[in-house]
Amino acid sequence: MKLGQCLILCTPGVPSELTHMLKDEIIPQLQQLFPPVARTNTHRLYTFGLGESTLQALLNDTLPNWPNEIAIGFRAAMPLLEIKLVTHCSKGEKSLAQWQEHLTHLLGDHIISIGKSDKLTLADYLVPLLIKEKQTITVAESCTGGLIASQITAISGASAVFEAGFVTYSNTMKSKMLNVPSATLSRYGAVSEETVLAMATGALEKSNADYVIAVSGIAGPDGGTKDKPVGSVWIAWGNKHSLQAKYYCIPVARQHFQQIVAARGLDLIRRMVLSSEECPNYNKVN
Structure with a gap:
């Protein structure tokens, strides 16, 4: 439904039902309403032993010049912490490898894996x-x-x-x-x-x-x-x-x-x- 200028989409929580709705209905509607202006790339790192606040403080202190073109986000899932590096422009894509290398050097063996992961425990x-x-x-x-x-x-x-x-x-x-x-x-x-x-x-x-x-x-x-x-x-x-x-x-x-x-x-x-x-x-x- 539409409420003013807001589009409201309500979905079930059952994964199998939600998956079909996302693929066949919701994503096509969103792509039509909001055509992408640039390609989005997401790189993931999985770590253990660092909380979000600790990691953010470490980044602020050690890598204060982190580029605006590379968005960084955290998602905590017991026991691992997922770090997402997201780019929306060519400038961010070109410098992503360099900054990911800085990050992996900073975090060392706290990094468990790099890339997509469906693993749940150490x-x-x-x-x-x-x-x-x-x-x-x-x-x-x-x-x-x-x-x-x-x-x-x-x-x-x-x-x-x-x-x-x-x-x-x-x-x-x-x-x-x-x-x-x-x-x-x-x-x-x-x-x-x-x-x-x-x-x-x-x-x-x-x-x-x-x-x-x-x-x-x-x-x-x-x-x-x-x-x-x-x-x-x-x-x-x-x-x-x-x-x-x-x-x-x-x-x-x-x-x-x-x-x-x-x-x-x-x-x-x-x-x-x-x-x-x-x-x-x-x-x-x-």
Whole structure:
């Protein structure tokens, strides 16, 4: 319908129905009403570990002369952030490659991929990388309840890199399945550097995998203390020769907490497999 000089188009939310309406009705009408004055090009980059505000501030500080002919936009989709570079004129098209190179150099290994992507998790990028390197991975999960293993095994070909994972929610199972010493749990607690490193070591020994991710935390909404508030988590990652662990506090809703913890664990291993020496942004602010 038309309301004054405004054209209002109402559509259903069902994707299959909307797709046909867009293709057969809406887009032709819009093209007739608003004929394109120049060709539009869109280039996409997918990143992890940088929020929109952080990225915008980084661009403002580092690339203050960003050209007006190249529009830049962000679209957050857990866990990745999509960056869109859009040009509408020949001047923008000619300089696009140069400015995209500046951007990729600035963001480094925060960039997961360049171009169109229908991938949803960090496992989509890690599994092919492990297959290429002929390496295997195991997981020892507590607060994520098997989410990391689930994301890995959702990828076609995961059987080549993943044989077993461990979900040890209770202290008893951490000791029984992963050989975490009872004394370690008693002295430091389940959510501690000592425990998560012991979980990682036990998982490597049990599975004989090349890499490991281990997590133990407080997903909430209950269970936090003054010293270990809700959102606390220890993530351990590495291999038999080098294990690291880091504490994070991620005070968000339970489901988002688990998704973020899983994504960070997968990203830390991705960086290790790539031999990246860059410090991810989420390690700088925690």
